Amino acid sequence: MITNKPVSASFSEITQWSQINWQQCNKNTLRLQNRIVQATKEERWNKVKSLQHILTRSFSAKVLAVKRVTTNRGKCTAGIDGQLWQSSTSKFQAINDLRHRGYKPLPLKRIYIPKSDGGKRPLSIPTMKDRAMQAIHLMGLSPIGETIGDKHSYGFRVYRSTADAMSQIFKTLAGKHRAEWILEVDVKKCFDEIDHNWLLSSIPMERRILQKWLASGYIEKQMFCSTKWGTPQGGIISPTLANMTLDGIETVIEKQFGRKGDKKRKKSGVHMIRYADDFVITGKSKEILELQMLPLLKEFLAVRGLTISEKKTKITNVKQGFDFLSQTVRKFGTSIIIKPSKDSIGRLLRRIRELVQKNSSQSQKSLIDLLNPIIRGWAYYHSKVCARKTFEKVDHEIFQILWRWSKRRHPNKGLRWIKDQYFKTYGNQSWNFAVKEVNEGKTRIYELFKATTISIRRHRKIRAAANPFCREWTTYFAERLSTMKEVKEA
Secondary structure, three states: OOOOOOOOHHHHHOOOHHOOOOHHHHHHHHHHHHHHHHHHOOOOOOHHHHHHHHHHHHHHHHHHHHHHOOOOOOOOOOOOOOOOOOHHHHHHHHHHHHHOOOOOOEEEEEEEEEOOOOOOEEEEEOOOHHHHHHHHHHHHHHHHHHHHOOOOOOOOOOOOHHHHHHHHHHHHHOOOOOOOOEEEEOOOOHHOOOOOHHHHHOOOOOOOHHHHHHOOOOEEEEEEEOOOOOOEEOOOOOOHHHHHOOOHHHHHHHHHHHHOOHHHHHHOOOEEEEEEEEEEEOOOOHHHHHHHHHHHHHHHHOOOOOEEEOOOEEEEOOOOOEEOEEEEEHHHHHHEEEEEEEHHHHHHHHHHHHHHHOOOOOHHHHHHHHHHHHHHHHHHHHHOOOOOOOOHHHHHHHHHHHHHHHHHOOOOOOOOHHHHEEEEEEEEEEEEEEEEEEEEOOOEEEEEHHHHHHHOOOOOOOEEEOOOOOOOHHHHHHHHHHHHHHHHHH
């Protein structure tokens, strides 16, 4: 009988990609990462450096790095060398090519992607080899970032999400005698403006390797452009570098206002919730945020070469409401209500209208295939907040868009004929945008996904101190993942 299980062989005996024991590689890497966490807690930085050296030269880390860059969303996007690792032979050869001696990264390939505000965001694409090298060093850097990072930072971190950030906002603001003022902070060009000298002196990883990545430059319109500051968006390690650059804001708050639970801290109500470079700081008065917190924040960022966008940074009362991570937070009495923001709803409906208009001649099945992932992803994102009425509104608007699409296709047909042609009734549900297809005697129904089919469930927030690379949290994460899986299946 043929099985897909990996061959159990020592690393010196492995000669093919199919022989790799993935479970053993993960186990070896996690063991070293756990030791890095323990050394970081004890502030034994020479030991940390030694363990990172062992990890980044290990066969297990190289294997997992190659697997990551050949299975993620960018696996089909080549760098300036045009190379992709798609075959088993090329993947295994790549493991042997990941050597540190003589390593020199190639310039990045610069492309631009559209932003929600109509502008364009620069994206820099490393080669497959450079991506894999970054993935290797990220394995040695992530345990440190998880150990010393801000407790209420939720972006670009393992097992943390936007839902955790929104849950923390709810927990911080709900109830009596809580902070009612919000400092909405926008860091100007965070990825592009970070001071290289600060990164090289402050990020605990091999300085020589990091310096090569920061100075690699990029190719735009067949011309080489040097990079004097910033960490390029598009690299595997860049989000973690940017995240660690902003870590320390909670320490600044503790020095000024005391630790959580202190009398001074309770009186000020100052707390921070951050997701990547988007964050809010709460306070019990506008003066605390404007006269005390804002100057401290500007000083903290200036050391790192960063500045605040004066235009987008503002202080808001929570009773007026504010938008964060595409959701609107507003206080009514002592209750905090979080809903999908108007901008988020508008972006979704605009995207659907554009897709429907561009695919006016496509079949109904093709249109359903295009729309379903968009609607499903948006609805699942907002399924942890008060979104039931919003889902109903979105479903109704999408129905109107598709009803107009159906009528335009058949201007000479009656409305009842159009309804019977494109909209079906299943059980108690009528007006379902669906189509039946019969293939080899089997009937299959393709139906448009409705946001209202998703249940609204309160998110169980991750514990602030939880560290996925620390052995003492292994049971917690196993139970958490099991519970989340059961909720999703339900």
